[in-house]
Amino acid sequence: MIKKAVIPAAGLGTRFLPATKAQPKEMLPIIDMPTIQYVVQEAVDSGIEDILIISGKGKRAIEDHFDRNHELEARLVEKEDRSLYDEMRRLSDLANIHFVRQKELNGLGDAISYARHHVGNEPFAVLLGDTIMDSVIPVTQQLIDTYEQYGGSVIAVEEVPADKVNRYGIIGGKSLSDRILELDTLVEKPAISEAPSNLAIAGRYVLSPEIFSAIEQTGMGKNNEIQLTDALRLLLKRECIYAHHIEGKRHDIGNKLDFLKTTVEFALKRPEFAEPFRKFLKEILQDKS
Template identity: 45%
Template sequence: MKPLRKIIFPAAGMGTRFLPATKASPKEMLTIVDKPLIQYGVEEALAAGMGQIIMITGRGKRAIEDHFDISAELEANLKKAGKSALYKEVSRVARMAEVIYLRQKEALGLGHAVLCADHWVGDEPFGVSLADELIISEKPAMQQLREVHEQTGCSVIGLIQVQASEVSKYGIVDYHAEESGLLRLTDMVEKPSVDEAPSRMAITGRYIFTPRLMGLLKEVVPGKGGEIQLTDAIAALAREEPVYGVLLEGQRFDAGNPEGFLLANSVLGLQHPEYGESLRLALKEHL
C-alpha cells in the first residue's frame, strides 16, 4: 500500500452566502477567531501526516496563495519592530506546507474539483477536505480517517449523525457494521427526503480515497448544470471495493453558512486561552 501523503482542498466556490463580505475576499480567508478558515483545514491535514497540499482555486482566490507564501517585507518589518511572536507565527504559516495551486476554470461540481487534481494524485491514495466543515477535536478528523485507511487499505468517509429534520441537507449513507466494528458503506443518497433516507448518518467534508476514485469520476454522468457529483463516484466505488465510514469525534461547525460561521466564532472565541475570559465578560455586559 502506497503512503498517504496528498490531500485536496476544493476552494473554488464563490461564497455567495457570505456576500458582500466575499465580493473581494475568498470565503476560505474569513477568520474564525484569529486565523483563516482554510488554515484550520491545512493544519489538520499536516497533523495527520498529509504534507502535500493540493489547493483547487478559481478567480478571486489569490489571497489564499498569498497567505501560504513568504512575505519577506512583512517578516522583516515585524522582526525590526521587535514583534517576535507575530514574526514567528507569520513565518510558520508561510513555511508550514508544500502547496500546489490548480485552477478549476468552470464550476462543474465537487467531483469535478477533485478531478482537477487527477494528474497530481497519480496512483496514490489521497485525502479530500472541505475547509468550511470546521472540525475541532483532540485527534484531528483526518487522523481519525487515516487510522482506518491504514488498517484496511480502503477508502474512508467522515460521517456525522443528524436529526431527521436535517437529512435533506446532506448525502446520507446506508451501511452495515462488520464484526470488527467498522462501518462498511453500501449505498448513499444525495439530499433524500426523510422517508427515502436509508439512515441518519450523513457524509461530512472529510474523505480518504484509493486512486480508483479518479477513474470513476471520469465515468460519472454529469447531472443538473453539467455538474459531476462526488457522491455518485463514491457510490460506484462502494460497489467495486470496500468503502468505510467513520463517525467523527469532535466539535463540528458548518462554517460555510453565516449562522454556523458565527457559532464557530462564538464557541471557539469563548474557548480561546487569550481572548476567552474577556469575551465572556463583554458578552455578559452587552446581552
C-alpha cells in the first residue's frame, strides 16, 4: 500500500504578484479554502497517511495553516461556533504532515530529490501544490490503483489541444486499456511537430523509489532546471512506466485566468452560493451584452 505523498510547493508564484509577495501562491484561496488544502485533502482521501511538503523561503504560512491554533480554537469555543471549531481541529489532524525547504529553486526534479530520506525505499505519490483535481474518485487514488495493478510508476495524463503541447510534458506509448498506456517516450515541452501525442502530464504521479537515482543522474534541462520529465525518461530505460488518462478535471492554479475560472466553477458547486451566484453572473452578462 502507498501511504506517503510528496507535495512540491516551493515556487515563487511570480505570476500572481503582488498577491504572492508575502504569501505562498499555494495559500491563495478558492473561495474559503487555500489551494494546497484541496491537494492535501485529495491525498488523504486516497489513503495517504504521511505527507512531505517541499516548501521554500516565505512559505511559513503553509506550515501554520496545517498546525493547531490554540488561541483561535479557544475563541471559537467562547463563541460557541462548534462547526468551525470542529473544522479547525479536523484540519490540523488531516495527516502526519512534514516540511522541508528546497534550498535553491532548481526545478521539480530537484524538489522531489529532497524527499529521498523521508520516503526511503517505498513507492510514493507526488501531487503538485498548485493543481487541483475535481473528480469523483480522487485522481491520486486512480494512480494508486493502476500502480497496484501493473507494478510500475504511473503518471497522470490528460488530453490537451495539439497547438498547446509545447507548454507541457508530453508522453507517448502503447494503449493497454481505455485509460492505461505503457510509455515508450516522454518529452518536456516539445515543439508541436515533435510531440509524440497530445497527452500531457497532469500534475499527479505515483513513483517507485528508483526515481531518486534517476534524478541524481539528470542534468539541467529546460529553463536551466532539473526536470522531473527528464529523470522519468532515464527511469524508463530501467523499468516500465505507465500513464493513466485521468477521470476528472484538472484545475491549474498557476495562472490568473485559470484561477478565476476555478473559483467560478467551485462557487457554482457550493449549495449556499450556487443560485444567487448564477443569478449574479447572468445579470452581469446581460448588462454587458
